[in-house]
Amino acid sequence: MTEDKVCLGAIVGVHGIRGEVKVKSFSSDEKNLTRYGLLSNDKGDKRFELKIVGHSKELLRCKIKGVDDRTTAETLIGTGLYIDRALLPELKDEEFYHTDLIGLEVKNSSSEVLGQVNALYNFGAGDILEIKMNNGSLEMVPFTKSFVPVINIKDGYIIIEMMHFVEDEAEGNEG
Numbered sequence: 001m002t003e004d005k006v007c008l009g010a011i012v013g014v015h016g017i018r019g020e021v022k023v024k025s026f027s028s029d030e031k032n033l034t035r036y037g038l039l040s041n042d043k044g045d046k047r048f049e050l051k052i053v054g055h056s057k058e059l060l061r062c063k064i065k066g067v068d069d070r071t072t073a074e075t076l077i078g079t080g081l082y083i084d085r086a087l088l089p090e091l092k093d094e095e096f097y098h099t100d101l102i103g104l105e106v107k108n109s110s111s112e113v114l115g116q117v118n119a120l121y122n123f124g125a126g127d128i129l130e131i132k133m134n135n136g137s138l139e140m141v142p143f144t145k146s147f148v149p150v151i152n153i154k155d156g157y158i159i160i161e162m163m164h165f166v167e168d169e170a171e172g173n174e175g
Contacts, residue, residue: 009080015056023081129142
């Protein structure tokens with residue numbers, strides 16, 4: 001994948017026998033998945049024309065033009081759905097795409113580099129940053145203003161508040 005693309009969703013399953021797929025949308029508005037035209041895979045060598053046909057729990061059920069059977073649909077499971085960044089609207093101040101966070105340095109309030117952002121997840125209770133620490137371990141941090149008060153995309157870093165880790169660990173050890 002190149003930096004000029006943004007992943008709007010991913011095909012995570014199939015529905016029925018007529019080629020419908022289940023899509024996890026990464027957009028705040030599910031309509032964005034079809035709003036910008038054709039989507040592509042991460043390499044850009046396959047294009048997809050999607051139509052949202054329903055919902056299956058928190059997933060979208062979509063029909064892809066030219067995919068008319070379950071077997072073909074199953075070959076697409078795990079495919080990310082990308083759009084050219086230039087087609088997306090301008091961001092306001094303090095807005096960013098989640099993909100912009102991956103790879104940023106993670107610093108503490110004393111500007112000591114602790115690691116880098118490895119991934120961003122949302123399991124239903126809010127966004128969580130996965131940080132690959134300098135010692136190789138992975139740490140999960142709630143992606144909230146109190147834990148991540150500074151996001152500087154331009155200079156390539158975020159600052160996390162370590163005090164929250166200490167307080168949380170102390171509370172967990174009591175009683």
